[in-house]
Amino acid sequence: MSRASASLIPMKTVITRVRVETENVKTYYVRLPEGVELPKPGQFNMLYVHGVGEVPISVSDVDADSRAVAHTTRFAGSVTRTFALLKEGDIVGFRGPYGVGWPIELVTNKNLVLIAGGIGLPPLRPVIREIARNRSAYGKLIILYGARTPKDLIFSYEYREYESIPDTELLLTVDVPSEEWKGNSGVVTNLVKVVNVNPDETYAFVCGPEVMMRQATQELLRKGFKTNRIYLSLERRMKCGVGLCGHCQMGPYFVCKHGPVFPLWFISKYFWVDQI
């Protein structure tokens, strides 16, 4: 079969590894089909489950040597709920990589604040890995992450690793603390208030539920961040991933094609409009 630039036909591939993250989140490593380029941080792929459907999932890790790409998924919708049944060796369909990712090249010699909410951390994880790999190329790294409860904190097994990256801070918060929880509670936006960086020398990458991104963005603006220093990874309904089906439009932008990562200045005319 021919494959047009905007092909809607998936390529067959295999799940090489499944990792349980939380009660309703797992990470699926999928082998990249032949001829497919390595996804960049912030890009996503369309994963197809036979006879069930297709969903857009951001890339949470790339293993260049084995050409395995991680997709961290919460079982939330009709398709992702069936992901819970998938195991190593199962076949899935793959299309991608799609979209515009995080502009890491801009952050050279600058500080970076990552603000993640819930399932918004996985798309930022490749950024953390990139900075860890080329530590001297970047300034200070601050990771702010909030989840609903301590049990919902994704990748908790590697927080020590994050903290051991030189000149790096990790601040966690939960909406609903448990008895054992000693850390911050409340929304992740509160953590933005305590960040102490020079906004002219710093970029902010934000990923999470839309409400949280709005609040975090307002807080960053209050701190003096300019609209060309704030980048957001937007979420929308996506059925095609290639700018054809129309569902992911935000104003004139197809989030799947022009995004999902946008600088705030680019979308500020629409971002604040109710139900745009």
Added chain:
Amino acid sequence: MSVSGLYVGHTKGIEMIFNELKRLDYVVVGYKVEEDVLKLRELNSFEELASGVEDVQNPGRYYLVRGKFSRHGPDSLKRFFYPPTLTLFSISPKWDMSMPDYVNRKIAFLGIKPCDLVALKVLDRVLLNVDEYYTRLRRNTALIIENCTAPGNTCFCATMSTGPRARDSFDLAYTRLDSRLVLEAGSDLGLRLLSLLEVEPIDDSTYRDFETVMRKASEKARAGFELSELPELLELNIGSKAFKEVAGKCLGCANCNMVCPTCFCFDVLDVPKIDGFADRVRVWDGCLNFTYAQVAGGHFRSDLWARYRHFVLHKFTYWIKQFGTYGCVGCGRCITWCPTGIDLRESVKKVLRGDVDE
């Protein structure tokens, strides 16, 4: 682009054009009366082409009466190149995928109006050489246009600069003036069809008649707003209460999306079969549907007024930024086929005027 200039013949020529297209192995498609509606269908004989009927179109109203000139029905060319349901691929239990064989038949459209020709050009910008299915089905198409001498009550092609006269991208365009037929060819096929007919270069008095008819049609097919600065003005009024007021009449049925000749949004359905095979099927979707902007974790446009606003802004503002052209061709179908008769022309004017009953 006219490649011939204007010629005059007789309306009998339309039948000769039909016969020649058939002889050239084209499937000829035109408007045919079915269930008291004009429908775009394959014509087996010339007699099937609607004649002696007129479609009366008003907001929320459509019916046929005896008359001289028929315009269009709910169907547009979209149905043929971008069908309402289309199987993207079938997959076996062993993951063998196969795409149905979309035969690209030679299709000739006879008597479609300039607005629908431009709608096809708009769809081409969106889908041609991008979507493999559309691209495949779109090949081998002949377009014989009937210029619009009597626009209907919901038409506003003149405002959108899409009619009432076709300007380019046709094989042949004709205009009925009583029993005379003004013709111009726009391609080699058009020249070939024209050479079969008994025609003369247009004379002064016919040309004046032609100009008069086109001018009057043009005066009728106006929306009452101007395009200049419209994209910016609508966007600047994105917070207008007018959207909420107009959408108060909206049912969210998405009829407007379905009859629009340029709406291209689709959903994909998975159809598992009992034998372990499955199909992925593409179906038309529309921004007025409730589920359109719904995700597993929430809903981006749960209020109907926001979905209606998106429809209006997409057609007149976003489309320009996305594809360099308006998404609206002024065919008026969304006005005619709206069950509650919401008039897009009035909606736009209401937003621009900013006069809303508080």
